[in-house]
Structure formats: C-alpha cells, structure tokens
Amino acid sequence: MRIVGIDPGLATTGWAVVDFKGREILEVVNYGIVETKKGLDRGTRLGEIYSDLCEIFEEFKPKVAGVELLIFCNNAKTAMKVGEARGVALLALNTCGVETYDYTPLQVKSSICGYGQADKKQVQENVQQMCSLSSLPEPDDAADAIALAICCNDSIVLNNVSNLKNIC
Numbered sequence: 001m002r003i004v005g006i007d008p009g010l011a012t013t014g015w016a017v018v019d020f021k022g023r024e025i026l027e028v029v030n031y032g033i034v035e036t037k038k039g040l041d042r043g044t045r046l047g048e049i050y051s052d053l054c055e056i057f058e059e060f061k062p063k064v065a066g067v068e069l070l071i072f073c074n075n076a077k078t079a080m081k082v083g084e085a086r087g088v089a090l091l092a093l094n095t096c097g098v099e100t101y102d103y104t105p106l107q108v109k110s111s112i113c114g115y116g117q118a119d120k121k122q123v124q125e126n127v128q129q130m131c132s133l134s135s136l137p138e139p140d141d142a143a144d145a146i147a148l149a150i151c152c153n154d155s156i157v158l159n160n161v162s163n164l165k166n167i168c
Helices: 042-060 076-094 104-111 119-130 140-167
Strands: 002-007 010-023 024-035 064-068 099-101
Touching: 002 042, 002 076, 010 042, 010 064, 010 104, 010 140, 024 042, 024 104, 024 140, 042 076, 064 076, 064 140, 076 099, 099 104, 104 119, 119 140
Parallel strands: 002 064, 064 099
Antiparallel strands: 002 010, 010 024
C-alpha cells in the first residue's frame, strides 16, 4: 500500500510517500517539504501548499494519508497558521481522493520511538534506521512526514488484525 505522510505548517509542510507490504516498509519512494515565503500574504502561501500537494498526490498516487493533528499549541497565532495549512492539506487530499487518517504527535512518536515524548532527533534517527536510509532524513518536517506514514500503516495493519480477531 502506498501511504503519504503530511506534517502541515504554513512556512514548511513536510511530505513523504512510503510503500508498505503489511508491516514491512518496502521503500521510501520520495520525501521533501513544501516551503512558502514569509513575505507573501497568507492566501498565496496556502494556495502554494494546496497546488504543490496536489501535484505530489497526482504524481505518486497514494491510497491513504496520515496527517498530523494539532492538539495543543502555546501560541494561538501559530496554531491558527498550522490549522489553516492542515485544512489546505486535507482539502488537497480530498480533492485527489486520498483516504485520510489523523495522528497526534504523541501517537506518532510512540509508534516510531516507543515513547511519546521523544525529541525530533530521536524520530529522525529511528526513521532512518526503520527505513534503511543511508542518511538522516532532513529537514525534520520531512522526517516527521515519513514517521506519519509509518504510524498510519501500523494503525491500519493493527486495525485489520483486530478486525480479524473479532471475526474468529
């Protein structure tokens, strides 16, 4: 299954496309960031995120997406900007027909590191090891997107196993 991970942000939105077979990570197909310039008005920046993500989804044709869910933020202005970028990402996913699942940072870190309070460096290092990448995935927004794809796949696989147990 091909899964895209999305780590939304107004200045930087991380994305990653990862192929899986069951729990096995077959390949990190591609990853990167959508970056917008600070001096542009917010509508233009959100439009850039939308159009760039649509291009990525059209090129790589993911079936499913794992998107970070913002639970808490100390700064309301930052939370609003991230929320707007997240909304644009969800719109792009919906427009391209990609099924979407939401994950909190705690869920992602627990899935990748086994510890919900892991720092960015731990996530990057674990993603590198899990995916057999030759170097640390950078920037950290892209590493987070890979982690989101892995977390999404894990939850789908575990849910399918749970559903099988309920049938038996």
